[in-house]
Amino acid sequence: MSKRVAIVGIGYSGFRTTSADLSYREMIFEAATKCYEDAGGIHPQSIDSFVASAEDFMEGISIADEYVPDQLGAVLKPVQTIAGDSIQGLASAVMQIKTGQQSIVATSAFSKVSNLSHYEHVAAYATDPAYIRPLNEHPYFIAGLEMNRYLYETGTTREQCATVVVKNKYNALANPSAVYGAKITIDDVIGGPLLSAPLGVLDVSGHLDGAIVLLLASEDKARELNDKPIWIKGIGWATDTPNLDSRIEGLGTAVYAKLAAEKAYAMAGITTPGNEIDFAEVDDTFSYKELQHLEALRLCGPGEAGKLLELGCFAATGDLPVNVSGGSLGVGYLHEANGLQRVLELVLQLRGEAGKRQLSGVETGLAFAWRGVPTATGAAVILSNRP
Amino acid sequence: MQEKVHVSGGTALSEQDVHSGEIFMTEDSLDCAFAWDTGVAINRYLTELKNGRIIATECRHCNRIMLPPRLFCELCFKPSSGWVYINDTGVVNTFSICHVHWDASRIKEGEKPYLPAVIEIDGASAGMGIMQLLGEVEPEKIKFGMKVKAVWKPENERTGSITDIKYFKPI
Numbered sequence: 112m113s114k115r116v117a118i119v120g121i122g123y124s125g126f127r128t129t130s131a132d133l134s135y136r137e138m139i140f141e142a143a144t145k146c147y148e149d150a151g152g153i154h155p156q157s158i159d160s161f162v163a164s165a166e167d168f169m170e171g172i173s174i175a176d177e178y179v180p181d182q183l184g185a186v187l188k189p190v191q192t193i194a195g196d197s198i199q200g201l202a203s204a205v206m207q208i209k210t211g212q213q214s215i216v217a218t219s220a221f222s223k224v225s226n227l228s229h230y231e232h233v234a235a236y237a238t239d240p241a242y243i244r245p246l247n248e249h250p251y252f253i254a255g256l257e258m259n260r261y262l263y264e265t266g267t268t269r270e271q272c273a274t275v276v277v278k279n280k281y282n283a284l285a286n287p288s289a290v291y292g293a294k295i296t297i298d299d300v301i302g303g304p305l306l307s308a309p310l311g312v313l314d315v316s317g318h319l320d321g322a323i324v325l326l327l328a329s330e331d332k333a334r335e336l337n338d339k340p341i342w343i344k345g346i347g348w349a350t351d352t353p354n355l356d357s358r359i360e361g362l363g364t365a366v367y368a369k370l371a372a373e374k375a376y377a378m379a380g381i382t383t384p385g386n387e388i389d390f391a392e393v394d395d396t397f398s399y400k401e402l403q404h405l406e407a408l409r410l411c412g413p414g415e416a417g418k419l420l421e422l423g424c425f426a427a428t429g430d431l432p433v434n435v436s437g438g439s440l441g442v443g444y445l446h447e448a449n450g451l452q453r454v455l456e457l458v459l460q461l462r463g464e465a466g467k468r469q470l471s472g473v474e475t476g477l478a479f480a481w482r483g484v485p486t487a488t489g490a491a492v493i494l495s496n497r498p
Numbered sequence: 499m500q501e502k503v504h505v506s507g508g509t510a511l512s513e514q515d516v517h518s519g520e521i522f523m524t525e526d527s528l529d530c531a532f533a534w535d536t537g538v539a540i541n542r543y544l545t546e547l548k549n550g551r552i553i554a555t556e557c558r559h560c561n562r563i564m565l566p567p568r569l570f571c572e573l574c575f576k577p578s579s580g581w582v583y584i585n586d587t588g589v590v591n592t593f594s595i596c597h598v599h600w601d602a603s604r605i606k607e608g609e610k611p612y613l614p615a616v617i618e619i620d621g622a623s624a625g626m627g628i629m630q631l632l633g634e635v636e637p638e639k640i641k642f643g644m645k646v647k648a649v650w651k652p653e654n655e656r657t658g659s660i661t662d663i664k665y666f667k668p669i
C-alpha cells in the first residue's frame with residue numbers, strides 16, 4: 112500500500128465556450144492522444160485501466176459510462192465511471208495503483224455543456240423533489256444563501272468577494288487556455304446585475320467545453336514514461352448531508368472541504384498547510400467560494416481569507432498564489448471536469464511548463480474541487496515534484 | 499405451491515390510490531433538451547445519407563473499413579486514413595422480431611412486427627455494419643446471411659438522419 116503514484120501524462124482539448132466542430136468523442140480523442148504522447152508516446156494497449164468522471168444528465172445519455180472506451184483506447188479494458196468530480200475519479204485511479212491491481216491508469220473527464228439547451232433544468236433537478244424544488248427558484252439561490260451566511264459569520268465583505276473575480280479574471284489573461292480573462296474592477300462586479308443577492312452575475316463562473324486526460328503510473332513505471340513525474344502526495348474527499356437547511360455547520364461553512372483536505376494532508380504528512388503548500392487551485396465556482404474554501408482548507412485562519420486577499424497574498428505574486436490559472440471564473444466552468452482542470456494547472460506549474468504565468472520555485476501544490484450547488488461534496492489532492 | 503405464498507398484512511396500493519391523492523406523491527417532469535454536436539465523422543455520414551450514399555472511413559493500420567465512420571480507429575488509436583464510399587447492400591448478421599413498441603406497449607392486432615437487424619454492409623470490414631430495420635419481408639422468411647439492399651426515402655424527404663434509409667429489403 113506504500114506504492115507511490117505519479118502523473119506522467121497530461122492532455123487537454125477544447126477549452127472553448129462552444130465546440131460545434133467536434134463530437135465529444137473527437138474532443139476526448141484529441142486530449143487522450145496528447146496525453147499519451149506526453150507520456151513518452153505510450154500506446155493505450157499498454158495502459159492497464161481507465162477511470163472516467165461524468166454525470167449522465169449533463170451528457171444526455173443514460174449510462175454514459177458505456178460511451179467511454181473508444182476515444183481513450185480503452186476497448187476491451189477495465190473501465191469504470193465515477194459519478195463525481197474528476198478528483199474523485201483521480202482518487203479511484205490512484206487506489207487502483209496503490210493496491211497493486213494496476214500499474215498504469217488513465218483518467219478522463221470532459222464537458223460538452225454547450226450541447227445542453229437548458230442547464231438550469233438539469234441544475235434544478237439536483238434539488239430535492241419534495242421539499243426544495245416546489246419553491247421553483249433558480250438553484251443559484253442556494254449560492255446566495257451560502258454567500259450571505261458566509262459574509263455574516265466571518266465579516267468578509269462584498270468587496271472582498273468581488274476582488275476574487277478581479278484577481279482570477281486578471282490571472283486568466285496570462286493563460287492561453289482561459290476564455291474568461293478580463294481586466295475589470297471591483298465596481299464592475301458589484302455594480303453588475305444581481306442574481307440572488309448578494310450574489311451578482313459576475314460572481315458566477317461561465318460554462319466551458321473541454322476534455323482533460325491524465326495518465327498515472329506506479330513509481331517503477333513512472334520514470335520510464337516521463338522524466339518529470341509529478342507525485343500524488345495525498346488525496347481525500349467528503350460529502351455533507353444533502354439537507355440544505357440543516358448542513359452540519361450551516362451554509363456559511365464548507366465542512367466538506369475541511370474534511371477532504373484533512374484526509375489529503377494526513378496522507379501527505381502535512382501539518383501546517385499554510386506553510387507547506389506553495390500554491391493552490393481552489394474551487395471558485397462563485398467568488399465567495401474561493402475565500403470560504405481557503406479557510407476550510409486551513410490555508411488561512413477562519414475569516415481571514417478576505418483580508419489576506421486584499422493584501423495581495425493570493426495574487427500570482429503573493430505568498431500563496433491561488434488560482435493562477437484563472438480558476439473557474441477565468442478559465443471557465445467544466446462541470447465534473449473542473450477538478451482535473453485544477454490538477455492540470457498544478458502539473459504544468461510543478462513541471463515548470465506554465466509559460467507566462469509560471470510561478471518560481473514551487474514544489475507542492477493543492478487542488479480542491481467542489482461539485483457546485485446544491486452539493487456539499489469536495490475533493491482535494493496534493494501534488495509535488497519531489498517524491 | 500401458489501397458495502403457500504404469503505403476503506403480509508395490509509392492502510396493496512392501486513394506481514387509483516396514487517392518482518386520487520390517497521397517498522402523498524410529489525410530481526415533476528424533466529424538461530431538458532440536448533443538441534449534440536455530431537462532429538466531423540458523423541456529420542459527414544449523415545450528410546452523405548442525405549445524398550443517398552453510405553460513407554465509411556478507412557484505417558490503413560489495421561486495414562479496416564469502419565462503419566459508421568469515425569475520425570479515429572478505436573483499436574489502433576490512430577486517426578482514420580480517409581473516406582470511402584461503400585455500397586448500400588449487405589447481409590443480415592442478426593435480427594429480431596419485435597412485438598412491442600419502444601415504450602414496451604404491444605403492437606396492435608394486425609400491425610406488423612418491427613424487424614430490427616444488424617446489416618453487414620458490402621465493402622465494410624467483416625463484422626462491421628449498421629443497425630436498421632428490415633422491410634418487404636415476412637418475419638419467418640428472414641435468414642442469417644440473407645442479402646439485402648437499402649430502400650431510401652425520396653430525395654426531398656431526406657433530412658440527414660439514419661432514417662433517410664427506410665429499411666433494407668431482400669434481394
Ligand SMILES: [Zn+2]
Pocket residue numbers: 557558559560561562571572573574575
Ligand atoms: Zn485501425
